[in-house]
Amino acid sequence: xxxxxTEEEIYNLIANIPDPEIPVITIEDLGVLxxxxxxxxxxxVLITPTYSGCPAMKTIEDDIKTILHQAGVQNFExxxxxxxxxxxxxxxxxxxxxxxxxxxxxxxxxxxNKSILTTNLIFCPRCNGSNTELVSQFGSTACKALYKCKDxxxxxxxxxxx
Amino acid sequence: MSEINSLLSEYTLRIGDTSLIIGxxxxxxxxxxxxxxxxxxxxxxxxxxxxxxxxxxxxxxxIEGKGRTEDDLAFFRDEREYxxxxxxxxxxxxxxxxxxxxxFISVYQYFFFSHLQKSKDETLAALAEKSLKEVTYHVRHxxxxxxxxxxxxxxxxxxxxxxxxTLWRYTGDMFETDEVDEKLLQLGIAVNMNQVKLQWEQKIxxxxxxxxxxxxxxxxxxxxxxxxxxxxxxxxxxxxxxVLPRSFPGAQW
Numbered sequence: 001x002x003x004x005x006t007e008e009e010i011y012n013l014i015a016n017i018p019d020p021e022i023p024v025i026t027i028e029d030l031g032v033l034x035x036x037x038x039x040x041x042x043x044x045v046l047i048t049p050t051y052s053g054c055p056a057m058k059t060i061e062d063d064i065k066t067i068l069h070q071a072g073v074q075n076f077e078x079x080x081x082x083x084x085x086x087x088x089x090x091x092x093x094x095x096x097x098x099x100x101x102x103x104x105x106x107x108x109x110x111x112x113n114k115s116i117l118t119t120n121l122i123f124c125p126r127c128n129g130s131n132t133e134l135v136s137q138f139g140s141t142a143c144k145a146l147y148k149c150k151d152x153x154x155x156x157x158x159x160x161x162x
Numbered sequence: 163m164s165e166i167n168s169l170l171s172e173y174t175l176r177i178g179d180t181s182l183i184i185g186x187x188x189x190x191x192x193x194x195x196x197x198x199x200x201x202x203x204x205x206x207x208x209x210x211x212x213x214x215x216x217x218x219x220x221x222x223x224x225i226e227g228k229g230r231t232e233d234d235l236a237f238f239r240d241e242r243e244y245x246x247x248x249x250x251x252x253x254x255x256x257x258x259x260x261x262x263x264x265x266f267i268s269v270y271q272y273f274f275f276s277h278l279q280k281s282k283d284e285t286l287a288a289l290a291e292k293s294l295k296e297v298t299y300h301v302r303h304x305x306x307x308x309x310x311x312x313x314x315x316x317x318x319x320x321x322x323x324x325x326x327x328t329l330w331r332y333t334g335d336m337f338e339t340d341e342v343d344e345k346l347l348q349l350g351i352a353v354n355m356n357q358v359k360l361q362w363e364q365k366i367x368x369x370x371x372x373x374x375x376x377x378x379x380x381x382x383x384x385x386x387x388x389x390x391x392x393x394x395x396x397x398x399x400x401x402x403x404x405v406l407p408r409s410f411p412g413a414q415w
């Protein structure tokens with residue numbers, strides 16, 4: 001019988017699971033991984049969805065289950081929680097920098113005070129120019145919008161402030 | 163099941179069903195969008211809505227306490243058991259009609275969820291807060307198209323006018339209430355639909371003015387969604403959506 005892993009040990013085992021769509025950030029960076037609790041013999045992993053319909057959530061859940069199985073954890077449950085509601089404010093500056101290097105313009109600093117019909121200044125992740133144009137509010141995944149840089153003429157993804 | 167749970171389950175079902183049915187309708191545009199960006203936009207919106215409905219239906223099933231899952235509720239209920247707003251099931255028509263329908267519903271959801279996030283029911287409040295963030299993008303998207311269509315070419319203006327003629331009569335149903343709303347409103351759980359209606363009308367007026375469109379003066383409205391009445395279109399939509407799980411119960415892919 002294997003010794004019981006602590007909450008922290010389990011958390012560290014799964015924290016580095018990459019996002020299936022954007023592999024430069026982990027589920028810990030994203031804030032999708034909320035908490036690991038050990039209740040007597042049962043391990044409970046709490047995750048929260050980024051967008052309600054994000055298909056990556058299923059993959060993330062499967063990845064967590066695979067790692068827990070491999071670590072010999074048998075009695076566990078992955079639970080989805082909705083409160084507090086996910087926000088891009090949880091992304092660290094360091095994670096945002098990784099996004100930028102990967103070619104995705106990171107979300108703005110704060111998601112608060114956002115009106116329905118305003119847009120903020122978006123910087124090109126390649127040339128850092130601010131002469132950019134929104135092509136579509138809906139991009140290759142639910143969390144991204146499609147922009148074009150009018151300085152370097154490259155299209156790029158913007159991780160929406162949410 | 164306690165009386166409150168029975169009311170709450172019904173109330174949650176109405177929210178989830180509305181999101182599910184618009185999501186399913188929008189999905190019909192997948193691969194048929196007028197341009198690639200719009201194809202992606204509509205399917206993204208559809209995905210948000212189906213995601214929202216999954217959470218609401220799961221919760222409705224939990225409170226009901228009969229062990230029904232989101233899939234049981236989505237795939238094994240007939241027309242008259244569906245509680246979606248009648249506008250949601252209306253056919254897509256041309257792009258003006260799809261966008262107008264989306265605009266009416268997204269603005270409705272925007273104000274509805276703005277109030278529901280203050281609900282005393284913590285789960286409904288959390289789901290509303292999450293949905294609201296997504297719906298904010300939907301409102302922006304469809305508002306821009308309505309302005310472009312209304313204030314665009316004579317052809318796009320004409321098509322928008324025709325869409326208003328077709329859809330306006332279903333808008334009143336979005337604000338229909340019954341004793342479920344009244345009892346839950348007293349408990350601080352449900353939303354005051356009179357407030358939502360006023361805010362909805364204000365926003366529609368604002369965008370219509372920018373789009374050089376008139377609000378119809380005809381106030382004849384078709385209602386009945388709270389009792390499970392529907393137009394002839396819902397049955398066809400459900401047939402397509404439900405055929406696989408009903409033909410092969412328990413199928414997995």
